[in-house]
Amino acid sequence: MNEFLQQLVSGIAVGCVYALVALGFVLIYKATDIVNFAHGEVMMVGAFLGLTFIEILKLPYWIGLLLAIACMTVFGMLLNRFLLRPLAGQGILAVIVVTLGLSILLRAFASVIWGPETFALQTPFYNRVVRVGEVVLSQEHVAIIVLTIVLVAALYAFFRYSRIGIAMQATSENQLAAYYVGIPVQKVHSLIWALGAATAGVAGIMLAPIAFVQVNMGYVGLKAFPAAVLGGFGSIPGAIVGGVIIGVVESMAVLYLPEGINNVAAYILLLLVLMVRPQGLFGIQSKRRV
């Protein structure tokens, strides 16, 4: 039972990371119609920035985190301006290929700048535990869960109450109509990229103590697809719930299923969802007019 609960919490924690990556991914998809296959690599860049500030420049953890987020915002905007905006109006294949190309480039640059080694990122929660009754939980995991909840709540408030948040929702809903009511759509797209990159960066920094910082950590980002599809592509609450479910399923697979299945559990789940319920848990099936 104890083992089960620990595994469950660690699954939820990893799931929260997936959820944050998926959140940025879905935000960008909804607003700009770009399916970013490089979102895992964006997350990797965030983790490396965190590493630079915290481990190499020896800044305090929280300041390093904030600086990394700030850099990621700029990074997201630059990506949008110079790579993705020229893609507007292109078909889905062009988008897939360009973002896959971007993922190759980001991996290559990261291995040039930071090197191909694996790095460890020290956090204030390192090697500490939380006791809840009989159960011993790693503080690392609990911190991830709490941070994700805070972040999601903040994002919810942002989208619900701030002017620019509502403008973002409007742009995602209908770009043309948003133009007509005077929303600066291109600026909103930039901001959405900034937000998406920043959440990915936070996810990367949170993942660092669990999975180490390295060039290939972006493959974790591929798990954001199953999360997004499971939640219903284009649904933000869906992405979060989907991410957590994927994390939990994976950790349960470690416990109860033969070795190796945990590596592909997310993808098996994705295929099942596509076969049984392609619109996902929260998605609305949209009918296309011919």
Added chain:
Amino acid sequence: MYFPKRTSYRDDLRLFPDRFTLWQYLALFAGLLLLPLAADGYILSQATFVFIYGIVAVGMMLLVGYTGQISLGHAAFFAVGAYTAAVLQSRGMAFLPAFVAAGALSGVVGIIIGLPALRVKGVYLAMATLSFAFIVEEVIVRWSSVTRGNRGMTVNDPVIFGLKLSGPVHMYYLSCVVFWLVMLVVINVLRSRTGRALSALRDSDVAAESMGINLAKFKTTAFAISAVATGLAGALYAHKLSYISPEQFGIMVSVEFLMMIIIGGLGSLHGAVFGAMFFIVLPQIIVGIKNYLPTRIAELPVLESVSFGVLVILFVLFEPRGLNGYWVRLKTYVSLFPFYRRGMFKRNKIASSDLIKH
């Protein structure tokens, strides 16, 4: 936009548009057969890889370029073909039946991987095929009683009717023959009713369906043919390298296959071959350029992947018709000389926005 004019339906069905083209291809084929007399082992090996990747590219082109189904799972077919050939031959089967079995089994896997295509398309299909590729890779790693898992397996030289095919010359001829056979099959599929059905369902699945095209049947056919081609290429690849292990069939391989045909130019078999050639030649070019670069840059190990990534992005943004676009322009320039005009191949923004829409 310039299109060559066709005056009768028969022009569409012809294997070669005119006698001259037929002679061109025959000359090319003869040249390829004679190449081993002139070239050394290294060049022959590279040419063999061009054929192997050419088979993959032609198979991919049928699926992605002509049918509009995006696949990020072709590494799985490649792996299934390679492992089937290797495993069957290590258990005493002769080369030819093992080779056929490799194609057949990856065809079956292709049909299974194609199943999601019946329900989803676009980016969902890309993800579904990607997921399948991950699962196949994991199966190969874990099923070590057959595949020897991460230790990899060695592959024996193929033996056809008692003749042992070893060394670059033999492999060159083998892959050359397989390449032309696959090419012939794919060309014939494309110019037949099936091929037109495939293009129709790429351009608009709703319109195609309402004209009586059985979407499920044709999508499955496309996946199957594409997978068979890729599986055969995988078997050749296994023999060429004579050692295979799961990490040779990782997810990046699928991505490279896709990029290969994008750089070559979607919707043309010439493009597929150009893409394969480019994929093999690019590393050589980079080695050549390295001498002229400052040592700090030249020593970077990632030069190859960076240039590949950059090129693919540039092609998508500025020349979506890929290398084949340049080829067609060159050909038109020569055949119309001196009447070629600059604007002849100007992109029509709407029509060329992409071959594949949402």
